[in-house]
Each structure stands twice: as structure tokens, then as C-alpha cells.
Amino acid sequence: MANSNITDIFSEFQTFISHEQESREKIRSTVKDIEQQAREVLAILQSIHLETGIRDIPENCVQARKGFENAKAKYSELMEIIPDGQYYRFHEHWRFVSQRLVFLIALTIYLETGRLATREEVADILGMKTNRKDGFVLDLEDYLVGLLQLASELARFAVNSVTAGDYTRPIAISKFVTELNSGFRLLNLKNDGLRKRFDVLKYDVKKIEEVVYDLSIRGLCPKTTVSAVQDEGNDESK
Structure with a gap:
């Protein structure tokens, strides 16, 4: 009977581990898609450094915003995968790409308007929140790092x-x-x-x-x- 109880306990552990591994694989896959969108936007905006790139800024900003819409859709998929209350447990998976997207959004808004993009504005473009209680949040540190990349x-x-x-x-x-x-x-x-x-x-x-x-x-x-x-x-x- 004791051995049976131990087997049951460890079977539950294996179920938990298997479920977590499955969640992590889904997270990694979705984050890779977001990273691809970020790379595509970066490639578009890097043209500002070319001699003829300045004149193409308006069109490139339009293209960049399309990329942000695609990234937003992928973040929406990511939100469905993350278990309730475990945002920061898995945050490291998308921390870097979120910082990169903050930078790209801030750069786009600067090129369009000459002003600083607010955290709320960036979060809205990516379908995020700025208050953890409201849902999937744009971490403040990620926002600040993105602004430093912008500089x-x-x-x-x-x-x-x-x-x-x-x-x-x-x-x-x-x-x-x-x-x-x-x-x-x-x-x-x-x-x-x-x-x-x-x-x-x-x-x-x-x-x-x-x-x-x-x-x-x-x-x-x-x-x-x-x-x-x-x-x-x-x-x-x-």
C-alpha cells in the first residue's frame, strides 16, 4: 500500500512536469514567431541609416506598424498559453524580444512625431497592459531598456x-x-x-x-x- 501511494505521488509529479514542458515548448514556439516579426521590423527601420533612407521614413513607418500588428496577434496567442498567476515564472522567455519591440515602437513613433512613446502607448500597440492586475503586462524594466536602446x-x-x-x-x-x-x-x-x-x-x-x-x-x-x-x-x- 505504501509503495502504491509513492507511485501515485510521483505519477502526479510526472503529469505536472509533462504539462509544464508542453507549456514551455508552446511558449518558445510563439516567442520565436514574435522574434521573427521584430527582426522584420528592424530590417525595415534600419534603412534610415542609408543615404536615401530618410525620404522613405513615412512609408517604412507604415510597414513597421503592420509588423507590430502581427506581433500583437502573436502576443495574444502567448497570453492564452501562460497559466494564470505565472507571468513572471516564464517572463524570461519573452523579455528580450519585448525590449526589442519597445525600442522599435519608440523609434517608429519618434520618426513619425519626434516625441517619446509612453509605456501605455507601447503596451496598447502590443495588446498589453501596464498594470499586472489588468492582465498581460508590459514590464516597466523592459520598457526602460527599450528606451535606452532607442537612444x-x-x-x-x-x-x-x-x-x-x-x-x-x-x-x-x-x-x-x-x-x-x-x-x-x-x-x-x-x-x-x-x-x-x-x-x-x-x-x-x-x-x-x-x-x-x-x-x-x-x-x-x-x-x-x-x-x-x-x-x-x-x-x-x-
Whole structure:
């Protein structure tokens, strides 16, 4: 009788393990589909770094948003797989791709409007929530990491904009990234990974400032605009 009880107990364990393995495989498969959508959007938006890419920004943003719709559908499938109350148990599976999509959405919105995408806005585009009680949530850390990735991409874009002959865009990028840096400085970051990623932001700011400075000494941008940007940068360093 004792051996029978032990067998029953371990049979239940095996049922649990088998069910979890099945769930993880479904999660991995769905996340791979989301990652594919993110790669396709990234390929579209990377064209901004080409000499002729700036003129294609409106159309590429339209194409990017179609990719976000596809990713949203896949996230909806993912939500059906995750057992109730176990979001953070499996979160590592989609953490990276969520950060990548935050970056891509934020980049798209910046290219369209010149402003920062809010967490609520990004979550809505992906069919997520910002409050865990309301459902499948866009983790705050994932959102912040995505914004830091955006800053690095814009630093690269500032350099390539000059190559493409657009001398005003780096000034706008400098103002935006400086303000973003100011926002992050308000946070008391405890997470080591996020803190290290934030440390890169100061180099992104410096890189963009160097582009603006080079334009100014060459007389390729309005001095009043440059002065305003430099003043903001000086304020940040205090």
C-alpha cells in the first residue's frame, strides 16, 4: 500500500512536469514567431541609416506598424498559453524580444512625431497592459531598456543623417536624447543590468553632442539652435 501511494505521488509529479514542458515548448514556439516579426521590423527601420533612407521614413513607418500588428496577434496567442498567476515564472522567455519591440515602437513613433512613446502607448500597440492586475503586462524594466536602446540608435542616426545631408536632424535628436537622459536621471535605478545600460546613455549623449558641435563649427546649422542644445547639455552636467 505504501509503495502504491509513492507511485501515485510521483505519477502526479510526472503529469505536472509533462504539462509544464508542453507549456514551455508552446511558449518558445510563439516567442520565436514574435522574434521573427521584430527582426522584420528592424530590417525595415534600419534603412534610415542609408543615404536615401530618410525620404522613405513615412512609408517604412507604415510597414513597421503592420509588423507590430502581427506581433500583437502573436502576443495574444502567448497570453492564452501562460497559466494564470505565472507571468513572471516564464517572463524570461519573452523579455528580450519585448525590449526589442519597445525600442522599435519608440523609434517608429519618434520618426513619425519626434516625441517619446509612453509605456501605455507601447503596451496598447502590443495588446498589453501596464498594470499586472489588468492582465498581460508590459514590464516597466523592459520598457526602460527599450528606451535606452532607442537612444543608442538615435546616436547612430545623428551621424548618418549628416552623411545623408540632413544637418538639422542631429540638433533635434540631441535635444530629445538630452531630455531622455534628464528623465532617467530622476530614477533611482537598483537593477544592475538596467543601471549598466543606463551608463551607456551618457556616451550616446556625448556622441550626438559631438556631431552637433562639428556641424556648428562648419557653419552647417543655426547657431541659436546649437546654443540652446548646448545649454541643455550643460544643465545636465551640473
